[in-house]
Amino acid sequence: MSNLLNGKPGESRLFMGNEAIARGALEAGLNIAAGYPGTPSSEIIESLARLPKEAGVYVEWSVNEKVALEVAAAASFAGLRSICVMKQNGLNVASDFLLHLTGSGTRGGILLIPCDDPGALSSVNEGESRAFAKLVEIPLIEPGDFQEAKEAVKWAFELSETLRQIVMVRSITRLSHASGSVVLGEMPKREAKAAFRHNGFVLDPMEGPVLSAPVTYRHDLQQDKLKKAKELFETSPFNTYQGPEKPELLIISTSASSLYAKEAVSLLGMEGRVGLFKLATTWPLPSKLMAQMLGKAGRILFVEEVMPFTEENVKVLAAEMAGTLGVKTFFGKRDGTIPMTGELNPDIVTAALAKIFGIAWTPQPPDYAQKAGQKAFFGAPGRDLTFCPGCPHRASFYSIHSVLARDAREGFVCGDIGCYSMAVLPSGFSTLKTLHSMGSGTGVASGFGKLGPFGLNQPVVSVCGDSTFFHAAMPALANAIHHKADILMVVLDNSGTGMTGFQPHPGLSRDAQGNEVPALDIAEIAKAMGATVRVSDPFDVPGTQKIMHGLLDNVPGVKVLILRQICALSPEKKGKRKFDVMVNPEVCLGESCGCNRLCTRIFRCPGLVWDKARGKARVDEVICAGCGVCASICPVGAIMRVEAE
Amino acid sequence: MGTRLWKDPVNIIITGVGGQGNVLASRILGNALTAKGYSVTIGETFGASQRGGSVMSHLRVSEKGAWSPQIPRGGADVVVALEPVEALRVLVRYGNPGVKVVANTRSIYPVGVISGEQNYPAMEDVRAWVAELSSASWFVDATDAAMRLGGPIYGNIMMIGALAGTGALPLDRGTFEAVMAATMPGPKLAANMEAYDIGVAMVA
Ligand code: SF4
Numbered sequence: 001m002s003n004l005l006n007g008k009p010g011e012s013r014l015f016m017g018n019e020a021i022a023r024g025a026l027e028a029g030l031n032i033a034a035g036y037p038g039t040p041s042s043e044i045i046e047s048l049a050r051l052p053k054e055a056g057v058y059v060e061w062s063v064n065e066k067v068a069l070e071v072a073a074a075a076s077f078a079g080l081r082s083i084c085v086m087k088q089n090g091l092n093v094a095s096d097f098l099l100h101l102t103g104s105g106t107r108g109g110i111l112l113i114p115c116d117d118p119g120a121l122s123s124v125n126e127g128e129s130r131a132f133a134k135l136v137e138i139p140l141i142e143p144g145d146f147q148e149a150k151e152a153v154k155w156a157f158e159l160s161e162t163l164r165q166i167v168m169v170r171s172i173t174r175l176s177h178a179s180g181s182v183v184l185g186e187m188p189k190r191e192a193k194a195a196f197r198h199n200g201f202v203l204d205p206m207e208g209p210v211l212s213a214p215v216t217y218r219h220d221l222q223q224d225k226l227k228k229a230k231e232l233f234e235t236s237p238f239n240t241y242q243g244p245e246k247p248e249l250l251i252i253s254t255s256a257s258s259l260y261a262k263e264a265v266s267l268l269g270m271e272g273r274v275g276l277f278k279l280a281t282t283w284p285l286p287s288k289l290m291a292q293m294l295g296k297a298g299r300i301l302f303v304e305e306v307m308p309f310t311e312e313n314v315k316v317l318a319a320e321m322a323g324t325l326g327v328k329t330f331f332g333k334r335d336g337t338i339p340m341t342g343e344l345n346p347d348i349v350t351a352a353l354a355k356i357f358g359i360a361w362t363p364q365p366p367d368y369a370q371k372a373g374q375k376a377f378f379g380a381p382g383r384d385l386t387f388c389p390g391c392p393h394r395a396s397f398y399s400i401h402s403v404l405a406r407d408a409r410e411g412f413v414c415g416d417i418g419c420y421s422m423a424v425l426p427s428g429f430s431t432l433k434t435l436h437s438m439g440s441g442t443g444v445a446s447g448f449g450k451l452g453p454f455g456l457n458q459p460v461v462s463v464c465g466d467s468t469f470f471h472a473a474m475p476a477l478a479n480a481i482h483h484k485a486d487i488l489m490v491v492l493d494n495s496g497t498g499m500t501g502f503q504p505h506p507g508l509s510r511d512a513q514g515n516e517v518p519a520l521d522i523a524e525i526a527k528a529m530g531a532t533v534r535v536s537d538p539f540d541v542p543g544t545q546k547i548m549h550g551l552l553d554n555v556p557g558v559k560v561l562i563l564r565q566i567c568a569l570s571p572e573k574k575g576k577r578k579f580d581v582m583v584n585p586e587v588c589l590g591e592s593c594g595c596n597r598l599c600t601r602i603f604r605c606p607g608l609v610w611d612k613a614r615g616k617a618r619v620d621e622v623i624c625a626g627c628g629v630c631a632s633i634c635p636v637g638a639i640m641r642v643e644a645e
Numbered sequence: 646m647g648t649r650l651w652k653d654p655v656n657i658i659i660t661g662v663g664g665q666g667n668v669l670a671s672r673i674l675g676n677a678l679t680a681k682g683y684s685v686t687i688g689e690t691f692g693a694s695q696r697g698g699s700v701m702s703h704l705r706v707s708e709k710g711a712w713s714p715q716i717p718r719g720g721a722d723v724v725v726a727l728e729p730v731e732a733l734r735v736l737v738r739y740g741n742p743g744v745k746v747v748a749n750t751r752s753i754y755p756v757g758v759i760s761g762e763q764n765y766p767a768m769e770d771v772r773a774w775v776a777e778l779s780s781a782s783w784f785v786d787a788t789d790a791a792m793r794l795g796g797p798i799y800g801n802i803m804m805i806g807a808l809a810g811t812g813a814l815p816l817d818r819g820t821f822e823a824v825m826a827a828t829m830p831g832p833k834l835a836a837n838m839e840a841y842d843i844g845v846a847m848v849a
């Protein structure tokens with residue numbers, strides 16, 4: 001059962017930020033939730049998808065973020081309340097539709113909830129969602145803690161319906177994936193009746209067609225909505241001040257950075273000297289409130305992640321109001337007091353504060369820090385990320401890597417986003433040579449595939465996962481086929497969005513809420529599009545490599561090889577082993593192995609251990625998942641496998 | 646609210662390797678403390694959690710409200726390590742001369758050690774180093790004891806019991822049992838409570 005419904009109103013519960021957001025939406029009478037999986041946002045949709053049918057919420061993992069926003073928008077057009085959830089880079093995917101949606105306006109309350117990942121803890125970018133709010137001219141709210149995440153979402157629905165505009169509520173990893181105490185509110189009894197009115201006057205916001213044209217008229221309207229939002233933000237309960245009436249320094253902070261700022265002030269015992277202004281309504285800025293706050297102190301420090309968004313916006317206001325406010329001294333990212341990039345933490349903010357006030361600050365006794373550092377340097381070997389034992393990707397990349405090495409034309413692989421992005425690391429034989437956004441492996445490959453006439457004679461390979469195939473790789477594939485690019489696209493089909501926890505996608509027969517749905521066949525799609533298609537099991541290493549060689553050597557144009565094997569962690573596979581595997585110490589050549597310990601040094605499955613004492617390889621039965629692949633790796637056949645009972 | 650905290654906030658770090666059940670352990674502990682009326686903030690490292698990386702949960706227990714989900718440098722009061730060298734790794738950034746450490750003795754080797762490129766230290770060395778870097782430390786064979794109870798996952802409950810045994814948190818058996826009964830009802834409850842008791846006894 002979903003954690004969201006446990007407990008009674010008034011009770012305090014420990015909620016992950018994402019659960020607090022989902023609960024807030026429910027308390028606001030949510031009807032429709034759509035999104036695309038991506039850390040740190042996924043648990044919002046997941047926890048809603050686990051609600052019982054009686055909750056009356058439709059939840060879907062859409063094919064990509066743009067379609068998710070379109071699905072959520074349709075609900076709004078029909079008068080329902082909806083949310084659309086994604087990680088930061090997903091907003092780029094959704095942004096074309098978003099631009100036009102903000103022009104047309106909305107009806108039922110609709111929230112855009114991007115979750116950013118400062119420090120790229122689980123991303124390959126540090127993208128900023130907030131800039132989009134300004135770019136497409138919509139209100140933005142950044143909750144500062146768990147309780148506020150729930151309340152702000154509720155309030156944002158009201159705002160959205162007052163303005164008839166989509167509202168952005170931005171979270172970040174340290175809020176979405178952190179947990180805190182949240183007091184539950186009442187669950188509403190809301191009658192949801194969907195109807196799309198479209199026969200009224202063309203400019204009627206509630207009865208006419210929903211369009212972003214006539215553009216100048218609607219754009220003016222949009223600016224009026226922003227002005228209205230600004231007025232409402234003046235009295236928002238989520239902007240709070242804590243500190244003396246006339247502090248020596250005012251900290252303006254947003255989101256989880258407010259918690260770091262509070263901690264820093266407490267660590268330095270500066271509660272009586274520093275004022276904490278936690279700003280939640282970050283766009284558009286409530287100018288009267290800002291003037292009042294800026295009037296408190298001559299020195300201002302900005303604490304926010306990632307880019308100096310609020311810092312720059314406040315500075316524009318301060319310049320406009322300089323006549324009355326006077327000149328201020330600003331500290332933040334732009335003067336280097338706070339680092340421009342990366343994640344913040346209490347230490348960075350404390351150090352900044354100590355520097356401004358000229359206070360010495362040593363969080364750890366220096367001799368302790370030095371001693372601990374030394375011991376850990378020798379005593380705590382690093383933990384490289386690696387594919388799980390029995391992961392199909394390790395086998396797939398081993399084959400791709402070996403085939404390209406044998407081919408000897410310096411072929412390369414254009415990578416994509418998923419667990420398999422780890423193939424940039426030695427654990428994936430450093431196979432990926434480009435890595436950007438969803439679906440971009442095949443798009444980039446499509447471009448490389450046309451460089452033959454310019455002298456590029458290296459084999460071009462792309463990889464993508466099954467979820468990624470539907471998300472963004474299909475247009476790239478169409479492009480490559482249509483333009484006769486010479487590429488091999490390898491689809492690593494592990495039957496689910498493995499990276500983020502097995503969310504379903506259009507290739508599977510169950511949807512987010514567990515309903516039976518038609519599954520789309522990737523092989524048939526690629527065939528219908530005109531590619532030469534082969535399917536193989538990556539665990540059949542020699543078979544897979546033979547097919548790859550055949551495709552690279554003999555088939556011109558676009559080749560699609562689907563490597564199909566379920567993820568090692570998938571619920572249906574976990575704990576079941578196909579083979580019992582062991583190394584025959586009589587046969588293993590050990591240190592004198594011609595391949596220089598191919599199994600443990602190169603292949604590196606965590607289930608294969610290098611036994612230093614005996615100088616031989618060994619299988620760790622606790623870790624080995626029994627996939628049997630390593631049996632095909634050892635050149636002398638020392639690794640033996642038998643079908644498990 | 647029960648007992649006053651001896652300091653506010655009390656900072657606990659639970660550390661381990663992806664897949665060891667770090668998140669579940671911090672959740673259970675957090676739920677028990679929330680049930681006692683404390684305000685709990687937990688910061689988690691996800692993402693690497695199932696892929697062999699080091700993982701950490703930061704718990705802040707307070708009477709005043711939410712704190713930063715990241716504990717400041719040198720700010721840990723107790724470190725609970727589900728894997729022994731992870732204790733050492735955490736102390737570098739979050740340790741201080743007053744910190745207490747409870748560590749499981751069962752090692753999980755990094756890929757670099759498995760492949761023979763890196764060395765894993767001897768347990769006696771890890772013990773000595775951690776002892777030198779803390780005011781009190783306990784190395785407990787939680788995984789072994791858990792295997793006898795029926796599975797490695799009981800080891801995490803034992804570690805929570807051991808944490809309770811250190812007296813750093815106002816955690817009592819009754820509240821813990823009530824929370825376990827609510828989150829994992831059924832026949833496993835008795836075994837979980839046995840695990841908890843074994844844990845408490847381990848640091849006695
Ligand atoms: S198991 Fe095979 S590959 Fe590994 S060291 Fe022995 S002979 Fe070499």
Ligand code: SF4
Nearest residue numbers: 605607624625628630
């Ligand atoms: S069979 Fe070999 S490759 Fe597969 S999980 Fe076990 S040790 Fe790893």
